[in-house]
Amino acid sequence: MSTAAPRERVHATYWLETGGDPARTAAIIAGEQSSGTFVALAHETAELKERSGARVERLEVIGETGTPSLPGAQPSDRYRQCVLELSWPVENFGPSLTNLMSTIAGNLFELYAVSGLKLTGLRLPPAFTSAFAGPAFGIAGTRQLAGVSQGPLIGTIIKPSIGLSAEETAQQVRELIAGDIDFIKDDELQSDGGRCPFEDRVTAVMRVVNDAAERRGRKAMVAFNITGDLDEMRRRHDFVLAHGGTCVMVCVNSIGLVGAREIGRHTQLPIHGHRAGWGTLYRHPALGWDYAPWQQVWRLAGVDHLHVNGLDNKFTESNASVIAAARAVLAPLNSAAEMIAMPVFSSGQTGRQAAPTYAALGCADLIHTAGGGIFGHPGGVPAGVEALRAAWRAAMAGTPLENEADHTPALRTALGFW
């Protein structure tokens, strides 16, 4: 491990619910995730605990309920809800993402004293983050490759998700680029199926993309889903690169931290990080992860773009949660490591979300993908893309959509169906 500042500490914050005494439960969690276990041990000396034990930095009771949020826990007549902050010396695990994971989110969610536990915050010190390069492209690198110097990248997703042939996919890409789109991505289900083999798809699509780039002077960014085994992902990345592609996509939960880290090391292209499976980790308010701590590990591994859902989405996530996620992706990890990634907004998106998204973030360093919001335009894809771009121009200028529509007919029409 790195020998730099081993005494610097990692801080993690949890929302905790317990039917036991909160201080006792906090001590159990701290012990279980460091030097302790269920019983006192001869070798667990005071000196060892002081040196290697997790420390309870903060414990604040913020609420109480008569009904436990999760079943199976220690019975009680009241369950107290707390903010719990723990810290660990970096030297316990070294600057290792995988071992960090086992420590901050390992065997603690199922503890008997715990009727609710959510990891809500993570603060990594320079002794940890300095071992990582972070996103190789980030916002600036993505803008440069896509030829979009300001405003969001206007994007969409190939649909149907799966079932199209390589040629049918290329045909859809042709139509999208003719409509002046900035960004196109594979669906997360489409990687290397029998109907649409990866290399056939890249070959067909990049022929269209490269031809168009010669005419347009800028190249549409296509995020090809390379998700697979490590050798497959490296080979697919190299294939995309060799064919002039400018982005690769992975489903981060499906490949896991080792997969993301290896692709982060290998890549010469921005990595588009899809979060399929995220629902299992966050959907219950008393269990799992918030997005803010979770997204940090993928940025450290080198992921450049991270999905954050979208305002007024068609899933169950609230707008507040979406904005908190996007802000987290855009926040530096610490004073020594910015490693900012680019948030990707999707799901039920139209130009109506441009102004509130911009207002909430204070910037347009993002990818905004729309499906129906573009394809549904009576004027076709070009009018759909134009309308979405106009909506962003208005948002960034502080102009109401209605006013902007006065001199953008495509936007006027779009307002009828958005």
Next chain:
Amino acid sequence: MSTAAPRERVHATYWLETGGDPARTAAIIAGEQSSGTFVALAHETAELKERSGARVERLEVIGETGTPSLPGAQPSDRYRQCVLELSWPVENFGPSLTNLMSTIAGNLFELYAVSGLKLTGLRLPPAFTSAFAGPAFGIAGTRQLAGVSQGPLIGTIIKPSIGLSAEETAQQVRELIAGDIDFIKDDELQSDGGRCPFEDRVTAVMRVVNDAAERRGRKAMVAFNITGDLDEMRRRHDFVLAHGGTCVMVCVNSIGLVGAREIGRHTQLPIHGHRAGWGTLYRHPALGWDYAPWQQVWRLAGVDHLHVNGLDNKFTESNASVIAAARAVLAPLNSAAEMIAMPVFSSGQTGRQAAPTYAALGCADLIHTAGGGIFGHPGGVPAGVEALRAAWRAAMAGTPLENEADHTPALRTALGFW
């Protein structure tokens, strides 16, 4: 992808709760996870749907509630609970664990129509499983390396979890082997920290293990936690192998599927799979995964041992859930691929769990680890190990513990504190 039998289908079963019409919700899930999206699309032809769409194989309403299990879903005055079985043609994703994951457990837990979704079953056809080698050692290989031809491997975990030096760890191992233990594992928190660097630990511990093996004629199996980046894991594996070690451990959720698959390909030793973080995936009854489908992907990746908690454990998991998990680990994946792994029982274990565990499984092909159940014995580690082994001998012979204790004084003493 493999061209063998692309039409064979993967079947996944879910416990679903929905405030909408169950048939409509089932169709949404099937569409979202294959060729559909929220709106009808021009390219989504009937032929494409027939070929590539997920199929609803079974939908049975089994209950109803007035309160949704998960927040945020479509409001309703009743939420119906169903068994839903979907199937997909293997050709959609090919024999790829990562893309299988995005398909069966991707963007579906957060759908608006869903107020509860748990993946309860998975049936993979030979067209999928034939691309994998599975555990390289499994039960027979583990028994051979550990020199334990029948009965469980009696094991324990190095404690304190973290904070001991390499030499202190080796001292504990010396004591355990003098007590005739079969199996010892690192804690999941202990990999390569500054206080106990991996190579120092392996060197010190294997000196003890190898010395003892010469005297005993069999070698205690030590599962060294190699969890880390891929190059680190490979290097640590090689280091363990070069020092005569017989097992490596990984935290499967921390390394992810690509990590497990690569170590599965690289390994010349049994892989001990720790499930730290599993609580986030299963703890809520209406969200995430059951163990039975989850453990299959790790066996395919090559994991030989899988943690299943233990009867009367100190966590929140029920005995029924523990036994279902162990049975799943011991069940063949399909008629063409057994790939059986060895279940690992732990947490608050003593000899009192031997008989019910044996009765529930019908075999003793398992690792039974105890901490306090061994260390707490007034006669020390040798007596603790002897008592646990005697309890298993009794369980397998159908002899009550009390009777066995009549001619095993260590067991008689143990019954006083177990």
